[in-house]
Ligand SMILES: NC(=O)C1=CN([C@@H]2O[C@H](COP(=O)(O)OP(=O)(O)OC[C@H]3O[C@@H](n4cnc5c(N)ncnc54)[C@H](O)[C@@H]3O)[C@@H](O)[C@H]2O)C=CC1
């Protein structure tokens with residue numbers, strides 16, 4: 001069934017691809033509260049239909065008290081419906097955001113290329129695109145995919161002059177939430193959305209977005225978040241899984257897991273401070289680590305270790321939350337044994353039943369078929385006799401026999 005996004009006179013439009021946890025619980029909510037008419041583009045017909053029928057939804061701030069923010073007016077289209085997408089392109093659009101998952105991101109190239117093409121044909125002015133995914137340089141990857149989707153040099157030149165592609169760091173824990181209304185979301189109180197100010201184009205209408213912080217030092221923010229919050233979260237999930245803990249709260253409440261995660265974050269932190277000095281001081285970073293550990297201990301969130309550990313192959317990519325801080329430490333000759341333990345724990349993540357994970361299965365099968373040495377060497381790019389490869393394998397064997 002086709003869905004039309006209704007235009008609201010006087011309000012600038014924002015398209016948010018992905019009406020999931022982060023889409024509704026964070027980015028869509030910030031944009032709506034900043035004065036945009038938010039049009040969600042998703043592939044789930046049920047969600048799209050509900051958004052159009054209700055025109056709003058509730059964000060429950062999970063802080064132990066009843067705090068609800070109603071977000072609206074909003075509407076939605078199917079991201080596969082290129083006619084509906086084209087119609088939004090003609091609106092007073094100023095920003096496109098995404099939160100669909102790094103593996104899905106390239107699929108947005110087609111609808112976004114359609115928006116760019118339509119705006120070029122209509123002689124319309126600049127807009128900005130910000131991919132809000134847990135992936136370094138996600139927006140750059142999206143831009144490459146869009147570039148390949150465009151038909152000719154004229155479209156590419158229009159894109160170069162009129163489309164701002166800004167990378168960002170997106171930080172708010174939004175686990176799945178159960179409520180009578182499928183649109184409602186439950187979020188932690190904390191949020192931080194930081195966008196690269198150097199890449200933003202001036203748009204018309206130009207709206208100052210409260211809740212979006214623009215900086216010209218984005219790399220430092222991205223790495224601080226990815227190599228602290230996400231590194232700590234992932235290691236908590238993988239160690240929690242091994243100790244049969246269901247949730248992040250259960251896992252972080254285990255003293256030995258907490259100590260290990262804290263140690264890993266201090267290893268990563270030492271490298272972050274060294275790399276981004278004087279952007280972070282020791283004192284500030286210590287506070288950031290403590291705040292992160294506190295966020296994992298939020299008694300009002302039910303965040304399963306299976307969700308936080310999901311897609312371990314992606315999390316084990318070079319530059320991501322596990323090997324990223326390890327490389328930073330290796331480059332500087334800094335201690336990183338606990339981070340290597342985290343890598344070993346990720347290799348043992350193997351949830352079954354309703355939590356089964358394709359990537360975890362793939363790792364498991366590859367280790368069975370090729371052996372742990374081969375898999376470690378392939379993922380890390382290090383030789384089999386590299387001292388860190390050996391350490392990962394030792395930790396892997398130890399954890400495997402212990403749990
Ligand atoms: N949930 C969280 O706490 C946080 C998530 N992130 C990142 O945000 C991104 C989204 O994560 P979540 O919201 O948790 O996932 P989610 O699974 O709740 O939402 C993803 C949404 O994308 C939609 N989708 C899938 N294919 C699509 C397509 N082709 N076009 C349009 N929509 C499509 C899905 O139907 C779903 O509604 C990920 O990159 C994640 O790493 C970042 C920070 C926090």
Ligand SMILES: O=P(O)(O)OC[C@H]1O[C@](O)(CO)[C@@H](O)[C@@H]1O
Pocket residue numbers: 134170171172173174229230233234307308309310311
């Ligand atoms: O969304 P991903 O990249 O699979 O990883 C889960 C992580 O993302 C978050 O959802 C938010 O940053 C965290 O809860 C967790 O660290």
